[in-house]
Amino acid sequence: MSADPLTTALKHGTTLGMVWAAILILCGIISLALPVVAGISTAIALSVLVLVSGVIHLTTAPVAGGFGGYLWRTLVGIVYIIGGIWLFMHPVLGLVSFTLVLGFIFLLEGIFYIIGFFQIRSTGGAAWLLVDGIVTLVLAFLILAHWPSSSAWAIATIVGVNLLISGITRLMALSAIRAALNTAA
Numbered sequence: 038m039s040a041d042p043l044t045t046a047l048k049h050g051t052t053l054g055m056v057w058a059a060i061l062i063l064c065g066i067i068s069l070a071l072p073v074v075a076g077i078s079t080a081i082a083l084s085v086l087v088l089v090s091g092v093i094h095l096t097t098a099p100v101a102g103g104f105g106g107y108l109w110r111t112l113v114g115i116v117y118i119i120g121g122i123w124l125f126m127h128p129v130l131g132l133v134s135f136t137l138v139l140g141f142i143f144l145l146e147g148i149f150y151i152i153g154f155f156q157i158r159s160t161g162g163a164a165w166l167l168v169d170g171i172v173t174l175v176l177a178f179l180i181l182a183h184w185p186s187s188s189a190w191a192i193a194t195i196v197g198v199n200l201l202i203s204g205i206t207r208l209m210a211l212s213a214i215r216a217a218l219n220t221a222a
Contacts, residue, residue, distance in 0.1 A: 044218055058204045064200050065197045065201030065204060069193075088117070091113075093114075094110045137180075144174065153166055166210070169202060172202045176195045
């Protein structure tokens with residue numbers, strides 16, 4: 038007897054999701070083990086992304102559709118490049134700023150996860166979304182309450198915990214889905 042194509046596709050999707058969850062867990066462990074290195078590395082990676090965005094703005098400016106679009110993209114590209122170079126040359130100051138922004142991102146993420154839980158609470162494994170939302174809110178409050186004094190180590194530690202919890206909660210939720218699929222088959 039062959040498996041239902043939908044069940045097979047869902048099992049394949051959960052497998053990919055479980056691989057992603059394992060990667061999140063591994064990245065969380067690395068970030069927790071080396072918080073200062075991970076924090077500075079995050080700031081440097083962010084500066085490179087800003088710099089690349091500036092180059093993309095400049096290279097796409099000629100096709101922006103008119104002089105106004107060209108001028109706007111060129112100016113934005115220049116600002117991005119200057120900002121990216123500055124962040125690259127001052128990764129600690131970039132890290133402090135990034136820590137504040139991340140605190141607000143985690144605050145919103147936690148609120149959205151908790152709201153999402155109430156919309157799917159009857160689904161198997163939905164409680165893990167609530168756990169993720171609560172932990173993310175706690176992390177947001179830790180960042181915002183101690184900013185900027187703990188930026189040098191907090192960003193990597195908090196991101197590490199967030200990655201670890203997100204990976205574990207996704208792994209548990211996907212395991213529940215996989216178990217339900219196996220029971221239905």
